[in-house]
Amino acid sequence: MKELSLYILDITENSVRAGAKNITVSIEEKGSEFRLTVIDDGCGMKQEIVDRLSDPFYTTRTTRKVGLGVPFLTLAAEQTGGGVSITSKHIDEHPDDHGTVLEATFDSSHIDFIPLGDIVSTFVTLIQGSPDIDFLFRHIKDGSAMELDTKQIREVLGEDVPLSNAEVLGWIRGFVNEQYDEWDK
Amino acid sequence: MLECSGKSERKKQYLERGISMKSLQELAAIRERMKDKVSLRSGENETRIVVGMATCGISAGARPVLNAFVEEVAKEGLSDKVTVTQTGCIGICQYEPVVEVFEADKEKVTYVYMTAEKAKRVVEEHIKGGKVVTEYTIGNIKA
Structure with a gap:
């Protein structure tokens, strides 16, 4: 994949499929230190599953036998000298505070760092696909910050209009772009 | 230490500005336009x-x-x-x-x-x- 934002889309789909109600995707950049964190309150995984995640021949899917989401991201991180760590609490063992935290670190000055690309499309695509999930997207880079909290949007829209409505998605795209435009000033 | 807290304070202020920056009225207007349409589905x-x-x-x-x-x-x-x-x-x-x-x-x-x-x-x-x-x-x- 040519854009890190596509890896972020792919990896966050795992949280969606885990049945999460709240998902936080956070990107923090300090100098060449690039950190991605995805936190969800989905069903979580037992330790033996977490241990097998880096194995490309492990997957929960049934249509075919390879799952490449986590191995892809791990490769992208490790090729810059970074890495991926995953901690998870399974719903059976932690009925009240289950979920998964994924953290990936990258060295953005490394020649093999995959550029972030169109992160706004990744945010919009996630909301379009799961309009009932509450997403918190946050991107902090040195002194600048971007934040999108679908809870706040939902408060304005009420229950009549879903977040997957095309006009709402257009508004979200504009809202995020406007925040990023401020970064260049 | 001081510099760090100053920075995070600026970030916080920025975020607050960011949210109010784009008029929420625009979003409310979309809601008004859409809510009747959606129920027709x-x-x-x-x-x-x-x-x-x-x-x-x-x-x-x-x-x-x-x-x-x-x-x-x-x-x-x-x-x-x-x-x-x-x-x-x-x-x-x-x-x-x-x-x-x-x-x-x-x-x-x-x-x-x-x-x-x-x-x-x-x-x-x-x-x-x-x-x-x-x-x-x-x-x-x-x-």
Whole structure:
């Protein structure tokens, strides 16, 4: 994949499929230190599953036998000298505070760092696909910050209009772009 | 230490500005425009455009395809009877990006090797015009 934002889309789909109600995707950049964190309150995984995640021949899917989401991201991180760590609490063992935290670190000055690309499309695509999930997207880079909290949007829209409505998605795209435009000033 | 806390304070202020920056009235206006329309949806005679968005689809370029469908359907004013949704791996990863079109009382149409440009044509000719774009379908692949 040519854009890190596509890896972020792919990896966050795992949280969606885990049945999460709240998902936080956070990107923090300090100098060449690039950190991605995805936190969800989905069903979580037992330790033996977490241990097998880096194995490309492990997957929960049934249509075919390879799952490449986590191995892809791990490769992208490790090729810059970074890495991926995953901690998870399974719903059976932690009925009240289950979920998964994924953290990936990258060295953005490394020649093999995959550029972030169109992160706004990744945010919009996630909301379009799961309009009932509450997403918190946050991107902090040195002194600048971007934040999108679908809870706040939902408060304005009420229950009549879903977040997957095309006009709402257009508004979200504009809202995020406007925040990023401020970064260049 | 002081510098750190000063920075985070600035960030906080920025975030607060950021949220109020884009007028929430604009969003409220969308709600007013949409809430009546949404309730009119019957769910019947509806067309569904389903885009495969698993790792295979995403790495083959499904994200711009999905967003092109969302934008074109809205632009053509078809949102009342057409929904665009995402799904996982359809099982034919070698043909990704794959898009399936479900219409009431019609056979499913499977489009393969999709692009944003092809998506525009599918909306125009198939979804709007009722004529399947045969050259993009899975049946048109030469073995």
